[in-house]
Amino acid sequence: MLLKPKKIFILLPDGVGLRNFAFTSFVEIGEQMGWDVVFWNQTPFDLSALDYKEIKLGGKPRAYTDLLKRAKISGELDYFEEKFDDSVYQSYKFPSSNKRIKSKIKNAILTQLTKTYKGEKGLHKLREKLKASERKSNFYQYCKDVLEKQKPDFIFCTNQRPVNAIAPLTAAQDLGIPTGTFIFSWDNLPKATMIVEPDFYFVWSEYMKEELINYYPQINSDSIFITGSPQFEPHFNLNLRKTRKEFFVENNLDLTKEYICFSGDDVTTSPDDPHYLKDVAEAIKSLNENRETKLGILFRRCPVDFSDRYDETLEDFKDLIIPVAPKWKKVGEHWNSILPTQEDLELQVNSIFHTKAVINLGSSMVFDYALFNKPCLFLNYDVEQKIDVNWSSKKVYNFVHFRSMPTGNEVVWLNSKEEIENKLSLILNDSADIVKNAKKWFHKINLTPAENASERIWEDINKISK
Known part of the structure; x- marks a missing residue:
C-alpha cells in the first residue's frame, strides 16, 4: 500500500516570498522528497499559471x-x-x-x-x-475551516513580517499543526519585524541564529534551523544566463562599452539617489576621456520606486546611462502590491553577469556581485543640496546589520564625489582583495554552499515532521 504524501501549506501572506519560494526550485525539491506542496496564497499573483497547487487565502486581520x-x-x-x-x-x-x-x-x-x-x-x-485579537476575527475562523478541511502536516510561512500571517499560523497552532517561518532578510531582526510566533524558525546563518536568540531569548535554540536563503540560488542557474550580445541587444546597451551597474534604493532609504547617479555619471564621463574601452551605466531602479525623480539625470546623461527597469508587476496602489516576476530574476542575474561592478548606498547587492566575483562600491557621503535635511548616509551605515562586516574592507567606500573616478578606476584594474573580503562577509551572513538553501530547508522540515 502506497503511503499518502505529506501535505505542506506554503503560506504566502504577501509578495516578498514569491522570489524565494515560487520562482526557484523550492517546490520541485519538496515534491521530489515526497511532499504535496500547496501555496496558501494571499497575493493577487496567479500561481496556478506556474502549474502550482494553490488555495487563495481570503480575509484580513482586525x-x-x-x-x-x-x-x-x-x-x-x-x-x-x-x-x-x-x-x-x-x-x-x-x-x-x-x-x-x-x-x-x-x-x-x-x-x-x-x-x-x-x-x-x-x-x-x-x-x-x-493572537487573542485574531482569534476573534472572521479571518481566523476562515483559516481554521480551511485547515480542518485540508489537514496539512506543516505550515511554512515565507516571511515573518506581515500581520495577516498571524491568523493562519495561530489557527494552525490551535489545531496542533506545526508551523515555521523563514526570516526574510539579513536586516530584519534588529528592526523588530518579528510579527509572528511560529513553532520553528529558518534562518540564513549561525550569525542570524545568534541574533534571533539575542533579540528573542524566549525562542528555544533547538527550534531554529540554519539553512541559508534561497534568494541567491538563481545565480547558480546557468540556464538563466544570456550571451553578452543577446542581453545587450535586448536592453539597448552598447556592445562597444563596458557597464557599471548603479542600483537604486527606495525614496526613504536614499532620497538623494538621483544626485548620486549624477555624480557617478560625471565621474565616468571624465574617466572615459582616458579609456580605450568606454564605460556606461546600467541603471536598475528600486522595483517599488515608480517616481520621476531620476528623469532629469537620465535626460542629461542619456548617452551614458541606460535604464534597465526591473520586471515587477504592479497589481495595486500600495508598495506591497508590486510583485516580482520570474522574468525579473533572469534580468537581475544577467545585469550582474554583464556588468563590471555595482555602485549603491548600502544595498545587499554587494552579496549578489560577490557571488559573481565582482566588487561593490558603497556611496558614503551627503550631497550638498539634500532633499531631506534630516537624512544622512551616516544614518544608513549606522544600522545594526552593517556591524556584521568583518573588517570594513568588504566594499570600496566612496566618501565624496571627488573619490568616485579614482576609486572606480583602481577597482576595475584589481578587485581581487575586495571581492575576497566581500565573500567572507557573505559566508558570515549566509550559509554555504549558497545554492543548497532550498534543499536544506526541506531536510529540516522532514526532521520536524518525522
Whole structure:
C-alpha cells in the first residue's frame, strides 16, 4: 500500500516570498522528497499559471490587531535600546501621520498600548494579545475551516513580517499543526519585524541564529534551523544566463562599452539617489576621456520606486546611462502590491553577469556581485543640496546589520564625489582583495554552499515532521 504524501501549506501572506519560494526550485525539491506542496496564497499573483497547487487565502486581520502590531514594534525597539544600551533602535521608527482625526485617535491608542505593555513581561503579554485579537476575527475562523478541511502536516510561512500571517499560523497552532517561518532578510531582526510566533524558525546563518536568540531569548535554540536563503540560488542557474550580445541587444546597451551597474534604493532609504547617479555619471564621463574601452551605466531602479525623480539625470546623461527597469508587476496602489516576476530574476542575474561592478548606498547587492566575483562600491557621503535635511548616509551605515562586516574592507567606500573616478578606476584594474573580503562577509551572513538553501530547508522540515 502506497503511503499518502505529506501535505505542506506554503503560506504566502504577501509578495516578498514569491522570489524565494515560487520562482526557484523550492517546490520541485519538496515534491521530489515526497511532499504535496500547496501555496496558501494571499497575493493577487496567479500561481496556478506556474502549474502550482494553490488555495487563495481570503480575509484580513482586525484593525485592532494592526494597532497591537505597531505597539509591539515600537515597544520592542524601546526595549532593545534599553537592553543593548544603543540609541540606534530609535532610528528604525517611522513618524506617524497626525493629520486626520482617525490618525490622531489611532496614535493615542498606540501610545497608551506602548506605555502599558513595556519591558520583557509587557511585550510577552502584547504578543499573546495579538493572537487573542485574531482569534476573534472572521479571518481566523476562515483559516481554521480551511485547515480542518485540508489537514496539512506543516505550515511554512515565507516571511515573518506581515500581520495577516498571524491568523493562519495561530489557527494552525490551535489545531496542533506545526508551523515555521523563514526570516526574510539579513536586516530584519534588529528592526523588530518579528510579527509572528511560529513553532520553528529558518534562518540564513549561525550569525542570524545568534541574533534571533539575542533579540528573542524566549525562542528555544533547538527550534531554529540554519539553512541559508534561497534568494541567491538563481545565480547558480546557468540556464538563466544570456550571451553578452543577446542581453545587450535586448536592453539597448552598447556592445562597444563596458557597464557599471548603479542600483537604486527606495525614496526613504536614499532620497538623494538621483544626485548620486549624477555624480557617478560625471565621474565616468571624465574617466572615459582616458579609456580605450568606454564605460556606461546600467541603471536598475528600486522595483517599488515608480517616481520621476531620476528623469532629469537620465535626460542629461542619456548617452551614458541606460535604464534597465526591473520586471515587477504592479497589481495595486500600495508598495506591497508590486510583485516580482520570474522574468525579473533572469534580468537581475544577467545585469550582474554583464556588468563590471555595482555602485549603491548600502544595498545587499554587494552579496549578489560577490557571488559573481565582482566588487561593490558603497556611496558614503551627503550631497550638498539634500532633499531631506534630516537624512544622512551616516544614518544608513549606522544600522545594526552593517556591524556584521568583518573588517570594513568588504566594499570600496566612496566618501565624496571627488573619490568616485579614482576609486572606480583602481577597482576595475584589481578587485581581487575586495571581492575576497566581500565573500567572507557573505559566508558570515549566509550559509554555504549558497545554492543548497532550498534543499536544506526541506531536510529540516522532514526532521520536524518525522
